[in-house]
Amino acid sequence: MRNMPRIGKMALTAVGVLSLAALASGCGQQTAAGTAHAAPPVKYHFYETVLTGGMIGKPGWPEFMPADFTLPANADVTMTITSFDDGAAAVPAQYGKITGTTGGDATIDGQSATQVAVAQVAHTFTISALNLNVPIPVAKSAQQPTVVTFTFHTPKSGVDTWQCYAPCGSGSDGWEGAMATDGYMTGKVTFSNN
Numbered sequence: 001m002r003n004m005p006r007i008g009k010m011a012l013t014a015v016g017v018l019s020l021a022a023l024a025s026g027c028g029q030q031t032a033a034g035t036a037h038a039a040p041p042v043k044y045h046f047y048e049t050v051l052t053g054g055m056i057g058k059p060g061w062p063e064f065m066p067a068d069f070t071l072p073a074n075a076d077v078t079m080t081i082t083s084f085d086d087g088a089a090a091v092p093a094q095y096g097k098i099t100g101t102t103g104g105d106a107t108i109d110g111q112s113a114t115q116v117a118v119a120q121v122a123h124t125f126t127i128s129a130l131n132l133n134v135p136i137p138v139a140k141s142a143q144q145p146t147v148v149t150f151t152f153h154t155p156k157s158g159v160d161t162w163q164c165y166a167p168c169g170s171g172s173d174g175w176e177g178a179m180a181t182d183g184y185m186t187g188k189v190t191f192s193n194n
């Protein structure tokens, strides 16, 4: 899978969809749950991959894949972000801190963390409207990705913009190109009840 991030991501996304479908069908338990108890919260796991520009044939244009996506509204969503980018793009101090997640932390390569040293940040996954900020450290190498997992509670239905706040794009300040183009280091998250 690590050598084939696109196929791996698609397969994992399919797993997430299938587990939702399995919960919806209830495996025969719908009757009891429907009469006596509220439905259990749906566990939803969403997978993101961060690719370097070189990996997509567009040097200098790293991208989150997918950049525009839909999550269940008003739900606890776990996100796993696998980043192959081994280049740093130091951030201001506030973007080195993990905020807005359940428990205020994230798991980075198997270790619980509440922050990443600013000089070790490659990208951030930030939804400013939700005060959600998760810094993603540099990968050990382009072949050894960093894996960051966190959970957050999604808002009621709507659309928010996410943005990477590590200046990983082009231009003199690193804020041009990928940083300013939907589909690379910014995109739209739709929170849906359907």
Ligand SMILES: [Cu+2]
Pocket: 062, 122, 123, 124, 164, 165, 166, 167, 168, 185
């Ligand atoms: Cu970035």
